[in-house]
Amino acid sequence: MRTIKIGTRSSELALWQANTVAGQLEHLGYKTEIVKIDSVGDIVLDKPLYELGITGVFTKNLDIALLNNQIDIAVHSFKDVPTKLPEGIVQAAILKRGDFNDILVIKEDENFFTQESAVIATGSLRRKSQWLYRYPNHTITGLRGNVNTRLQKLEENDWDGAIFAAAGLKRLKLLPPKEKHIKLDWMIPAPAQGAVMIAALDKDEELLEICKQINDENTAICVGIERKFLQVLEGGCTAPIGALAMIWDEEVKFRGVLFSPDGKNKIEFYKESPIDNVSDLGEYAANYILDRGGKKLMREIISIEKEINIYSTKNLSLDQKNSVSTKIGVAMSDFITTRSNRLKPIIVKNPIKNVIITSQNAVDALLENFIASELNFENIYCVGRRTKRLIEKKIGKVTHIENSAEKLANYLVHSSSGEEVTYFCGNKRRDELPTILAKNNILVKEVECYQTQLTPRKIAEKNQGILFFSPTGIESYLKDNSSNNKSIAFCIGDTTASEAKKYFDNVVVAELPTVESVIKSVNNHFKEY
Numbered sequence: 001m002r003t004i005k006i007g008t009r010s011s012e013l014a015l016w017q018a019n020t021v022a023g024q025l026e027h028l029g030y031k032t033e034i035v036k037i038d039s040v041g042d043i044v045l046d047k048p049l050y051e052l053g054i055t056g057v058f059t060k061n062l063d064i065a066l067l068n069n070q071i072d073i074a075v076h077s078f079k080d081v082p083t084k085l086p087e088g089i090v091q092a093a094i095l096k097r098g099d100f101n102d103i104l105v106i107k108e109d110e111n112f113f114t115q116e117s118a119v120i121a122t123g124s125l126r127r128k129s130q131w132l133y134r135y136p137n138h139t140i141t142g143l144r145g146n147v148n149t150r151l152q153k154l155e156e157n158d159w160d161g162a163i164f165a166a167a168g169l170k171r172l173k174l175l176p177p178k179e180k181h182i183k184l185d186w187m188i189p190a191p192a193q194g195a196v197m198i199a200a201l202d203k204d205e206e207l208l209e210i211c212k213q214i215n216d217e218n219t220a221i222c223v224g225i226e227r228k229f230l231q232v233l234e235g236g237c238t239a240p241i242g243a244l245a246m247i248w249d250e251e252v253k254f255r256g257v258l259f260s261p262d263g264k265n266k267i268e269f270y271k272e273s274p275i276d277n278v279s280d281l282g283e284y285a286a287n288y289i290l291d292r293g294g295k296k297l298m299r300e301i302i303s304i305e306k307e308i309n310i311y312s313t314k315n316l317s318l319d320q321k322n323s324v325s326t327k328i329g330v331a332m333s334d335f336i337t338t339r340s341n342r343l344k345p346i347i348v349k350n351p352i353k354n355v356i357i358t359s360q361n362a363v364d365a366l367l368e369n370f371i372a373s374e375l376n377f378e379n380i381y382c383v384g385r386r387t388k389r390l391i392e393k394k395i396g397k398v399t400h401i402e403n404s405a406e407k408l409a410n411y412l413v414h415s416s417s418g419e420e421v422t423y424f425c426g427n428k429r430r431d432e433l434p435t436i437l438a439k440n441n442i443l444v445k446e447v448e449c450y451q452t453q454l455t456p457r458k459i460a461e462k463n464q465g466i467l468f469f470s471p472t473g474i475e476s477y478l479k480d481n482s483s484n485n486k487s488i489a490f491c492i493g494d495t496t497a498s499e500a501k502k503y504f505d506n507v508v509v510a511e512l513p514t515v516e517s518v519i520k521s522v523n524n525h526f527k528e529y
Contacts, residue, residue: 003031004207007062007071010036011146016171017196018075020095024214037065037074059199063089066199072207074199078192078223083231085199092200092211097219098167100194100244102127102184105154105162105169105176112160121154121162125261129240130187131163132263134337136455147172163187167194188242188257191226195219218247221278228282229256233294243282252278256285258294264457265333266315267292292318308526310465310490313473320515325523331459335476338426339451340365347447351376354421356412358383358405358433362424363390365449372396381421383408384513403513404495409436416442428452428472430495456480465490465525467518471499478503488525492518 004025008018015034022032062074063086073092085091104120112118118135121143122128128140141159143150147168154162166183169175198214200207222245229243240259245252256269269285286294310324312332324330338361348370355377357363366375372395379399382388388401400415402408409432412421420443423434427448434444452472456479468474469492483503491497493513500507508525510517 001029001031002072002206003033004073004210005033005035005071007035007037007065007074009062012172013147013168014075014077017077020196021073021075021198021214024095025210028210028213030210035065035071037061037071062199066201072200072204073211076197076199078195078197078227079190081192081197081199083227083234088202089199090202090208091197092208093198093215094220094223095196095198095214096216097222098194098196099170100189101166102163102187102189102193103166103169103175104182104184105151105164106180106182107154107160107162109179110182118160119158121150121157121159124163124190126190126240126242126259127163127187129259129261129263130242130257133259133266133334133455134186134339134453136263136337136453147174165189165193188255189244191230191241191243192223195223197223221252221275222246225252225254225278225282225285226256229254229286230282232283232286233258233289243285245278245281247275250275252281254278254281254285256282256289258289264455267294268315288318292321308465309463310467310522311459311463312467313477314467314469314515316515316519320519323516323519323523325526328522328526331463333455333457335455335457335473336470337453337455338364339453340368341449341451343369343447343449345370345374348374348376351378352422353378354416354419355380356382356408356421356423356425356433357387357391358408358423358425358429360384360387360390361426361450361452363387363394366424367394369449381408381412386514404493405430405433406436406495409433412437412442413440419443420445422447424449426450426452430471432495454479463487465522466504467522468492468496468500469515469518471496474499474503490518490522490525 006018006022008014018034022034025032059076059081065071066074067088078094116137118138119141120131120138121141123142123144131138131140143153143162145153147164150162150164151174175181198211200211225245226243230241233241240261243256245254251272252275253272258267259265267289269288271281271285273281308327309329309331312330313335315332315334321330357380375395377396380391380396381400382391382398383402383405385401388398391398400411402411413436421437422445424447434446437444454476456476458480465488466477467490474496487504488506488508489500489504490508491500492510494509497507497509508521510521
């Protein structure tokens with residue numbers, strides 16, 4: 001029986017991967033030998049390396065060893081493998097995927113989240129851009145080296161935390177205790193993160209059949225979608241890319257994202273598809289993002305020059321953008337981001353009679369902290385039709401809905417008999433609702449369940465219209481832009497319009513408090529232009 005020579009880098013993590021492959025092959029009765037490949041001297045190949053397409057920084061030497069018959073298979077962390085394999089080399093198997101999440105290892109404690117600034121270490125542009133998108137006031141410092149070296153650097157420096165791949169820490173048994181790390185389940189991982197790939201020569205049919213026995217088909221499907229997404233995007237744009245596909249109940253749930261390196265812009269795609277209908281999902285997702293401005297993310301998103309231009313202070317979906325009149329140029333970016341707070345279980349330990357929820361962000365924050373069965377709310381009062389739909393889908397029946405917080409407060413004053421209400425809100429909540437209720441002897445218990453953070457940026461002055469979706473969005477816009485009386489402020493509702501009127505001479509209020517209604521007001525206003 002042949003002895004399968006397994007090529008690997010000599011780092012501790014790479015050896016863990018190689019030994020895992022060896023263990024699975026030996027379990028099937030095959031003999032193996034680990035061969036460490038870290039540097040290769042002058043090797044004469046039939047073709048120059050550039051013709052073979054060997055480009056991977058971490059895989060190049062293993063590819064050469066494989067082509068030169070020094071090893072039978074090469075074991076890689078799949079996220080390090082270029083999307084185009086060298087000629088003659090094929091993907092032979094993928095092991096069942098490990099933990100794909102990123103985690104934040106904390107230096108001292110979580111108190112830095114409450115401060116205005118913090119220093120977070122990572123050498124990954126993908127992690128850096130996603131962190132800055134969520135925490136624009138933080139500073140990112142570079143961090144390189146193997147896992148042990150990076151953990152040591154965190155201890156030696158005055159940083160608040162550092163970001164690692166969960167799989168690497170777990171595989172090396174270096175995961176810190178629970179109070180010293182946070183799973184970043186909001187951060188989209190690198191394509192194929194947590195997956196181990198085996199490469200072999202395409203002509204070695206015997207070995208390819210052997211490797212099929214340890215291939216995990218579900219993992220192969222998921223990382224195949226992610227890597228196709230990466231491949232198409234790399235064809236025209238170099239930028240931080242995240243992708244994750246998961247299989248649940250015979251459905252593939254895929255999310256792909258493209259950021260600007262400074263973390264100020266993001267374009268995202270999400271779709272659920274039957275598992276037997278995902279052959280082109282990665283390519284479709286990448287083209288969707290490219291069509292939304294992905295090719296231009298290295299500079300500010302700009303629209304094709306048109307006589308009429310608008311700027312949305314919130315990223316629009318593809319359908320929303322397409323609903324804007326073709327004669328109007330559209331540019332956009334998110335001027336605010338939100339982060340859910342950690343809530344103590346005692347908050348919902350007992351049933352709550354009257355609950356007020358004025359935004360979808362509050363719903364999301366509650367569901368990030370608790371499961372729906374823990375939310376025992378007798379009466380739920382909310383603002384906005386979409387908030388109502390989300391509540392009734394995820395939590396329970398809504399007792400009453402209004403289209404503004406002020407109107408909801410007045411309704412409660414006239415329908416309540418001075419009972420206590422619990423208001424799940426954000427740090428930037430408006431004063432109208434609690435003020436009206438307090439004046440009418442209704443006790444308001446506020447629970448700050450999420451943080452709204454400003455992500456201002458300077459935009460071109462060519463825009464005839466600015467789209468606003470909250471007073472906080474206006475606040476963020478004015479940080480880096482002056483109130484331009486030549487521009488029209490298109491607002492999602494009366495509360496936002498009241499704030500806009502302080503700075504803009506021309507304000508248009510949408511008929512309904514929806515993004516689609518704001519776009520409709522834009523189209524109607526510029527119809528005759």
